Amino acid sequence: KAGVTQTPRYLIKTxxxxxxxxxxxxxxxxxxxxxxxxxxxxxxxxxEYFSETQRNKGNFPGRFSGRQFSNxxxxxxxxxxxxxxxxxxxxxxxxxxxxxxxxxxxxxxRLLVL
Amino acid sequence: xxxxxxxxxxxxxxEKEAVTLDCTYDTSDPSYGLFWYKQPSSGEMIFLIYxxxxxxxxxxxxxxxxxxxxxxxxxxxxxSASQLGDSAMYFCAMREGLGGGSEKLVFGKGTKxxxxx
Numbered sequence: 001k002a003g004v005t006q007t008p009r010y011l012i013k014t015x016x017x018x019x020x021x022x023x024x025x026x027x028x029x030x031x032x033x034x035x036x037x038x039x040x041x042x043x044x045x046x047x048e049y050f051s052e053t054q055r056n057k058g059n060f061p062g063r064f065s066g067r068q069f070s071n072x073x074x075x076x077x078x079x080x081x082x083x084x085x086x087x088x089x090x091x092x093x094x095x096x097x098x099x100x101x102x103x104x105x106x107x108x109x110r111l112l113v114l
Numbered sequence: 115x116x117x118x119x120x121x122x123x124x125x126x127x128x129e130k131e132a133v134t135l136d137c138t139y140d141t142s143d144p145s146y147g148l149f150w151y152k153q154p155s156s157g158e159m160i161f162l163i164y165x166x167x168x169x170x171x172x173x174x175x176x177x178x179x180x181x182x183x184x185x186x187x188x189x190x191x192x193x194s195a196s197q198l199g200d201s202a203m204y205f206c207a208m209r210e211g212l213g214g215g216s217e218k219l220v221f222g223k224g225t226k227x228x229x230x231x
Contacts (some may be wrong), residue, residue, distance in 0.1 A: 033218065043205065043221035056218050088157055092219075099209055100147050100166055103219055105159035 001027055001045075005090050012112045018079040020107045023091030024029060025072050029104075031055075031097030032050035032074040033080075037088040046089075048072050050097050084112045117141065118152040118206050118222035126228050131153045131156045134181070135191040135225045137206030150180065151220065153203040162204075165189055195228045203227075 005024045013019050025032050034046040045058040049068035066076040072093075078085055088110050091102035117140045129135040139148065150162040163182045165173045173180040181190040193200055206222045 005214060009168050035219075035221075043207075045218045058218070084174075088170070090157075090159060092159070099145060100164070102149065102161050102164055105151070105195060108157045110157070 002045050004091060006093030006106040006109050008109060010026055010110050011114045012079050012114065015081055015083060016078060017081050019081060019110075019111060020075055020077045021089055021091075023074045023076075023093075023106060024075070025091075026104055027051075029093035029095050030072050031101075032068055032072060033090065033092045033094075033097070033103060034074070034076050035076050035090045036060075037090060038084075038086070045050075046076065048097060055097065064091075068112060081106045081114050085109055085111065116222075117220045118198050118208055120206055120222035120225050122225045123223070124226045124228070126230060127193075129198060129231050130195055132192060132194045133196055133227065135204050135206075135223070135227065137189045137191065137222060138224055139187050139189060139206075141187075141208065141210050143210045146208055148182070148192045148195070149207045149209070150178070150189075151205045151207060152200075153205060153224070155202070159205070163191065193227075198229050198231060200231045201227060 002018045007022045031050045033048040048056040064077045068074045085096045088108045090108045092105045094101040094103045146167045148165045152160045163178045165182045172182050177194045179192045181196045203223045203224045208221045
């Protein structure tokens, strides 16, 4: 079974631009979560989607948004990019998003904002 | 207060020796899950091992075992017979039973493990 895939793997943007990242979960997984990883703040939860609905959201500004499609693929969007948005963005999937389920991560998208 | 505390920013171990990576957690929820992930320099998070709060026995997966001490709220990862390929960042994470299927992973700051030949 194919793992979680994320595209693109690398991105360079300038301040004020917007960016869209894509995540394809493991086949059959309906829960998709997004995390931001920075050297200063570590790994932080952005949001989780299940059946095209956002179920849980972390403490990030409204510039960060996401959506999930009927095939469980998910996108996250960051508008009006700031230098501090430079990070590794990780997507993870699990079957239902349940407590005992393991989240499997993709390779991440490295975003650099200049 | 931090939910997950990893007190060892860096650890060194000789190849073929065992190493223990510490993790303590804080929760008042009786239902929770504890996870360990490995992150090589490539960036991908690789799942290693899981321990549920109601599990009676310590989890094991190959060379990985979890030393789960519930009363002390600790979930240390033990890697036996270290290999050069084990050099990476290791993260401890927890999911709490918030209910409604909306659990999220909370991560510690990580421990950088270096295996020396």
